Structure formats: structure tokens, C-alpha cells
Amino acid sequence: MSDKFKxxxxxxxxxxxxxxxxxxxxxRYLKLNEPVEKSHGQIFIRKIxxxxxxxxxxxxxxxxxxxxxGPGSFTGLRIALSAAKGIAVALNIPIVGISLLDxxxxxxxxxxxxxxxxxxxxxxxxxxxxxxxxxFDPDITSTVKINELLDxxxxxxxxxxxxxxxxxxxxxxxxxxxxxxxxxSDILYLGFEKLSSGYNEDIELLEPLYLKKSQAEINFxxxxx
Numbered sequence: 102m103s104d105k106f107k108x109x110x111x112x113x114x115x116x117x118x119x120x121x122x123x124x125x126x127x128x129r130y131l132k133l134n135e136p137v138e139k140s141h142g143q144i145f146i147r148k149i150x151x152x153x154x155x156x157x158x159x160x161x162x163x164x165x166x167x168x169x170x171g172p173g174s175f176t177g178l179r180i181a182l183s184a185a186k187g188i189a190v191a192l193n194i195p196i197v198g199i200s201l202l203d204x205x206x207x208x209x210x211x212x213x214x215x216x217x218x219x220x221x222x223x224x225x226x227x228x229x230x231x232x233x234x235x236x237f238d239p240d241i242t243s244t245v246k247i248n249e250l251l252d253x254x255x256x257x258x259x260x261x262x263x264x265x266x267x268x269x270x271x272x273x274x275x276x277x278x279x280x281x282x283x284x285x286s287d288i289l290y291l292g293f294e295k296l297s298s299g300y301n302e303d304i305e306l307l308e309p310l311y312l313k314k315s316q317a318e319i320n321f322x323x324x325x326x
Contacts, residue, residue: 106164106296110152110188111288114145114181115173115201116221116263121148122285124293125156132285137177145180163194167292170198170310172220172228173263178309186304195301199291200310201262202230202237204283207291209235209260217253219261219278227264229253239310254278 107127113120114137121133133152137144153160168185171178189196201220209216209232218230218237225247230237245253253259259278 106293108158108163109165109167109289109293109296110149110163111167111169111285111292112149112181112185113169113285113288114177115169115171116177117174119145119148120169120285120288121152122289123152123156123158124289125158125162129156130286130289131155134284145184149184160188161192163188163192165194165292165296166196167288167296168196168198168307169288170200170308172201172222172310174221175223175309175311182307182309186307189304195296196304196307197292197295197300197302198307199288199295200239202239202310203291204287205237205260205262205281206235207287208281208283214258217257217259219250219253219259219264221263 104127107125109124111120111122111124117137119133119135119137123131125131131152133148135144135148149160166185166189168181169178170182185196188194202218205218213235214232216232218228218232220228220230222228222244226244227247227250228242229245230239230242232238260281261278262281262283264280
């Protein structure tokens with residue numbers, strides 16, 4: 102590991118699971134995966150402090166931050182990005198974003214097949230991204246209702262990432278496609294690769310990957326005009 106980035110915090114609030122990861126002391130790693138019933142905002146900051154305490158670290162010792170940019174919950178993504186940007190600015194450390202598409206591309210890097218990728222959007226709607234030339238393109242997406250997912254699986258090989266399998270309708274449909282499992286170690290790895298290459302996000306331009314505006318985002322835009 103680069104001596105420049107020994108202590109890195111990763112944050113993922115894109116789904117109903119809060120995923121935090123902490124890489125520290127060059128070769129040590131802690132992770133937290135915790136279901137969130139309501140809002141990430143109710144436990145988010147406290148859980149960051151908990152994972153730092155477990156490592157015997159103070160937040161001032163962080164060298165970089167990696168944040169998942171979704172797509173996913175608008176409110177959850179906003180909470181994570183606001184906190185991550187605040188920490189990065191306060192500590193004058195780099196921040197990079199990793200999307201669910203980045204994770205899917207990484208997980209399937211040795212697979213030459215074309216797929217459709219299912220990702221959560223809002224309530225019972227889902228994003229569908231197409232894979233072409235071994236890459237999922239954020240510019241080639243559509244949305245479908247949960248009752249349309251089965252039709253998608255009939256015409257094309259399908260994989261999924263970030264789905265809430267507690268949804269009563271999902272387990273039956275999920276028999277038709279493959280689930281990509283991931284955790285904070287994947288986000289840390291991909292973020293570290295970006296950081297090591299010298300990449301650093303423009304903090305003002307770093308935003309959640311919104312493939313389509315939700316009502317929450319529309320309301321947010323109106324309030325901030």
C-alpha cells in the first residue's frame with residue numbers, strides 16, 4: 102500500500118444497508134454492514150465514530166475518503182456525500198467516488214458476456230443498465246417497475262446489484278438472475294486504485310449517480326434554486 106494513503110474511510114449509503122470500511126495502519130481493515138430501517142442520517146455519523154474508535158483512530162488521521170455514488174436512495178446518497186465532502190474539506194484530503202456500475206464492472210472483469218444490470222431506484226422501480234464491450238454504460242439505462250422485472254429476464258441474461266432481498270416479490274424473481282455481492286472492501290480497493298493513480302475528484306462536481314431524477318431530487322432542486 103502507498104504510504105500516502107494508509108488510512109482510508111469508505112462510505113456507502115446507496116441502499117437499506119449502511120456499509121462502512123476503514124483501511125488503516127497499512128495492512129489492517131475493519132468493516133461495518135448494518136441494516137437501516139429508516140434514515141441513514143439517524144445513525145450515520147455515530148457509526149463512523151464507532152468504526153474509528155474500534156481502530157483506535159481519530160478522524161484527523163484519515164488520508165482519504167471514498168464514497169459510493171449509487172445509483173440508489175437519493176436521501177442516503179446525499180447524506181453520505183455531504184459528510185464525506187465536509188470531512189475532505191476540513192482535513193484537506195482527497196475524495197473519490199465509486200458507483201455501483203464501477204463495482205459491477207470490477208466484479209465481472211473476467212466475464213466476456215453481455216448482460217442487463219438491475220439496480221434499485223425508488224420504491225418498486227429499478228434501473229436497467231446495458232453491458233456492451235464488457236462495460237456497463239450509465240448513458241444506456243432505462244427504468245422498470247417490479248412487476249416488469251420478470252419480462253426483462255426472459256429476453257436477456259440478467260444480473261443485479263444492491264437489491265433489497267427482503268422485498269417479498271424480489272426472492273421469487275431473483276431465481277431468474279444472478280446477484281452480485283459486494284462490501285466495503287470492494288469500494289476500498291477500487292477507490293485506492295483511483296487514488297494511487299493520482300486521481301482526485303473535483304469536490305464541487307462530485308455528485309450521486311442519478312440516472313433519473315426522483316421526486317426527492319426534484320424537491321431538493323426546487324429548494325436550492
